[in-house]
Amino acid sequence: MIIVEELTKRYARNTAVDHISFRVEKGQIVGFLGPNGAGKTTTMRMLTCFMPPTSGSASIAGLDVLEHPMKVKKHIGYLPETPPLYPEMATGEYLQFVGRLKGLSGGELKKRVDYVCERCSVADVRHKLIGKLSKGYRQRVGLAQAIIHNPDVLILDEPTAGLDPKQINETRDLIKSLAGDHTILLSTHILPEVEQTCQQVIIINKGKLVATDSVQNLQNRARGAVSVLVEVASRSGPLDFSMVQKQLEQVAGVSRVLYRGSNSGFSSFEVESEKSFSRGDVARSIVNAGWDLNELRPAAISLEEVFLQLTKSEEKPPLEAAELAGVPA
Amino acid sequence: MKNALTIYRKELRSYFVSPIAYLLLLMFALIFGFFFWNSLGYFVFIGMESQMRGQPMPMNINEQIIRPLLSNISVVGLFFIPMITMRLFAEEKRSGTIELLVTSPVRDIEVILGKWLAACSLYASMLLVTFLNFGFLFKYGNPDWKPLLIGYLGLLLQAGALLAVGTFISTLTKNQIIAGAATFAICLLLWVVGWVGDYETAMWATVLSYMSVVTHFESFAKGVLDTKDAVFYVALIFLGLFFTARSMESLRWRS
Structure with missing residues (x-):
């Protein structure tokens, strides 16, 4: 639906987008x-x-953005970072105006306005001036505006920015519910949002593409080695954690066991492996040794860590260069 | 052109839901009323005096009331134009709604025409209100109505030209105040450049005085439809709107 090839945007002094595909x-x-x-x-x-674009190409629904801008615009619903609202207009009136701009008219326009009001739950503020609406409502009117002409592609720029947690959830659910009918590209710098709403992630940093993959794959990729967190307690007096370490290292496939500290009688360990191991083996080995197994869970790396890892590695080279320059020859 | 109509209706509406339109209508009507009352008073004074001297002078409502009145109004208009155009694009740029217009399947020229026509309509409605004054002239006198209509056509053309310039200036900034002040300065300049023609006859002075939007109004004030002057205004309209279109296009390359 969206195909981007070597897309580049250069300004006088900097390159904002650098050969993204x-x-x-x-x-x-x-x-x-x-x-x-x-x-x-x-x-x-x-x-x-x-x-x-300065160079490269992008096409939406098979239409090039440079060659057929008018047709492309009909296929796209766009919600910019600040919703493009006119405070002096009432919600319904505004949606009608946008609908007309997008080429709707007559009965179809009326039907679509009714539909998007219902869909984005702004029907109750239809006759209210947009300037008097709360931030959450404005965002929803912004979304309603984007889907008014039933576009194939929805492009949403930080749709949940500046909303309170409840509104964020509502907006997310709304976006998810729109997915079947529309192809959605949404930008954000809030990571849980991506984990919860998106199937695929495109990460860019300083104008360059860093990664593009499914959420699952990205997490796996950054994790590298598989690891689980284990919390163990002893019934008979204090636990000797070096014993536990030794015991766990004997489990097949385990390469390293790290002691993570103790808390109210429980000691935590991180069990790492190069390839894979059975979590059941770990559990059995602990129970057989006479300890209590309190918790056993995979140490899932959040997207946040993936993101930080990926974007950090990009920042390193200039720093090293600076260090090198500081060394007297 | 259906899109231009959509934009036109939206613009006109936003003029009339805010106090701007009413404030402009009121101020313009007040100032026009004062000028009208003033020229009428002067007309009556001249008439009384000539009677007292015992040698009646030729009196003509068109020449002695309407013509100076319209000339004055053509200058007064310069002060109102910036207030009409300053928000047209500057406001859209500031609030980000320009992104909606540019990413909708609407051509730039349709947006520009819609906005400019709405501005012209607001000015036209300001002129419409002033017809009330002439009601008195027609009731108690018998002025010729054709020169009056041509005078009003001239006012509209002049305003159309300046509104096109103002629309262009409004695309250059996000700040309404800057757009308004700059338009005001340009309007004043387009008036006073005509003054050099009063004492200088060199080529450059002729060119400068030709550029004055007020000089070109003189024939209209007389009630004469001079093609030369009409063409000047129409050309300025085209020029202003053309630059607006260029500026809107460059907005995409710069932003």
């Missing part, structure tokens, strides 16, 4: 991730024909 399949929700200033908004603006 990715694809988004029909019906997917894709998270577009990156720290502030990474080039997310710029990329989205190029996809929505707001600004032309």
Whole structure:
């Protein structure tokens, strides 16, 4: 649905987007991730024909953004970072205005306005001035505006920014429910959001593509070695943690056991392995030794860590260069 | 052009839901009323005096009331134009709604025409209110209405040209105040450049005085439809709107 090839945006002094390529399949929700200033908004603006790319190409629903901007715009619903609202208009009136701009008219326009009001739960503020709405409502009116012409592709720039937790959940659910009919590309720098809503992630940093994969694969990839967290307690007096370490190291497949500290009688260990091991073996080995097994869970690496790892490695080279320069020859 | 109509309706509406339109209508009507009352008073004074001298002078409502009145109003208009155009694009740029317009399947020229026509309509409605004054002239006198209509056509054309310039200036900034002040300065400049023609006859002075939007109004004030002057205003409209279109296009490359 969205095909981006070698997309580049260069300004006089800096390169905001640097040869980015990715694809988004029909019906997917894709998270577009990156720290502030990474080039997310710029990329989205190029996809929505707001600004032309310096080089490279992008196409939406098989139409090139440079060659057929008018047709592309009909296929796209766009919610910029600040919802484009006119405070002096009432919600319903505003949606009608946007609908007309997108080429709707007559009965169809009326039907779509009714539909999106219902869908984005803004029907109760239909006759209220937008300037008087709360932030959550405004965001929803912004979303309603984006889907008014039933576009194939939805491009949402930080749709949950500045909302309270309840509103964030509502907005997320709304976006998820839109996925079947629309292909969604949403940008954010909030990671749990991606974990919860998206099937695929595209991470960019400083204008460059860092990773593009499914959420699951990314987590696995960054984890490298598989590891589990184990919490153990002893019934008979204090626990000798070096004993536990020795015991666990004997389990097949385990390469390393780290002591993580004790808390109210329980000691935690992290069991690492190069390939894989049976969690059952770990549990059995502890119970057989006469200890209590309190907790056993995979040490899932959150997307946050993946993100930090991926974006950090990009930052290193200039730092090293600075260090090198500081060394007297 | 259906899209231009959509934009036009939205713009006109936002003029009239805010106090701007009413404030402008009121101020313009007040100032126009004062000028009208003033020229009427002067007209009556001249008439009384000539009667007292015992040698009646030729009196003509069109020449002695309407013509100076319209000339004055053509200058007063310069002060109102910036207030009409300053928000047109600057406000959209500040609030980010320009992204909606640019990413909708609407051509730039449709947006520009819609906005400019809405501005012209607001000015036209300001002029419409002033017809009330002439009601008195027609009731108690018998002025010729054709020169009056041509005078109003001239006012509209002049305003259309300046509104096009103002629309262009509004695309250059996010700040309404800056857009308004700059438009005001340009409007004043386009008036006073005509003054050099009063004492200088060199080529450059002729060119400068030709550029004055007020000089070109003189024929309209007389009630004469001079093609030369009409063409000047129409050309300025095209120029202003053309630059607006260029500026809107460059917005995409710069932002």
